[in-house]
Amino acid sequence: GENVEQHPSTLSVQEGDSAVIKCTYSDSASNYFPWYKQELGKRPQLIIDIRSNVGEKKDQRIAVTLNKTAKHFSLHITETQPEDSAVYFCAANTNTGNQFYFGTGTSLTVIP
Amino acid sequence: DAGITQSPRYKITETGRQVTLMCHQTWSHSYMFWYRQDLGHGLRLIYYSAAADITDKGEVPDGYVVSRSKTENFPLTLESATRSQTSVYFCASSETQGPYTFGSGTRLTVV
Numbered sequence: 253g254e255n256v257e258q259h260p261s262t263l264s265v266q267e268g269d270s271a272v273i274k275c276t277y278s279d280s281a282s283n284y285f286p287w288y289k290q291e292l293g294k295r296p297q298l299i300i301d302i303r304s305n306v307g308e309k310k311d312q313r314i315a316v317t318l319n320k321t322a323k324h325f326s327l328h329i330t331e332t333q334p335e336d337s338a339v340y341f342c343a344a345n346t347n348t349g350n351q352f353y354f355g356t357g358t359s360l361t362v363i364p
Numbered sequence: 365d366a367g368i369t370q371s372p373r374y375k376i377t378e379t380g381r382q383v384t385l386m387c388h389q390t391w392s393h394s395y396m397f398w399y400r401q402d403l404g405h406g407l408r409l410i411y412y413s414a415a416a417d418i419t420d421k422g423e424v425p426d427g428y429v430v431s432r433s434k435t436e437n438f439p440l441t442l443e444s445a446t447r448s449q450t451s452v453y454f455c456a457s458s459e460t461q462g463p464y465t466f467g468s469g470t471r472l473t474v475v
Contacts, residue, residue, distance in 0.1 A: 286463045295454065295466040296407070341406065350395045350414070350460055351422070356406040 254279040258355025273358045275342035276324045282344040290339045332362045370467035385440045387455030396438040400451040445474045
């Protein structure tokens, strides 16, 4: 089955700096990679996603890159703000029942 | 999102009791999922359903039962609750090849 690894598990950055979270996946058939943000006590919410036919996607301060050959994808947050503090999860789909396998999460703290 | 609701938000139950967590979505999404979230384990799939009357096991199905008689509902039942089932449970729905939308979660404590 799919195995998704996510690093780092915790990340602290100064406000205004950039943050990068990296994930690797094992199933070469995976073709869709969403990222979720989960604030404390809340539900995970989709923030950006990428399909395997593109290498990069950007939405304001958030971008995701995908390297299919190396089977890794990354989340980049620029000009971080305190409200970016949350746990971020990467995920990769499988070809079984629209399932996603999730990374174990990265707790991001943005220090004002 | 108001389109997927879970109930109850919090539940305390005793070991050995049966408890059912409810999930309802209004989008007519084909797929529905149950995940549990525990520190250090991230989100782990318990069961999923591709359509009404079609369900399948995920990564951690033992001790849980699901049903899906209607597209919009996907209840999760713990047949005989154990302390190891203390967790936050998230229901999610999606269309084929689409991202999940999660419910607000149910925090279950088994004492």
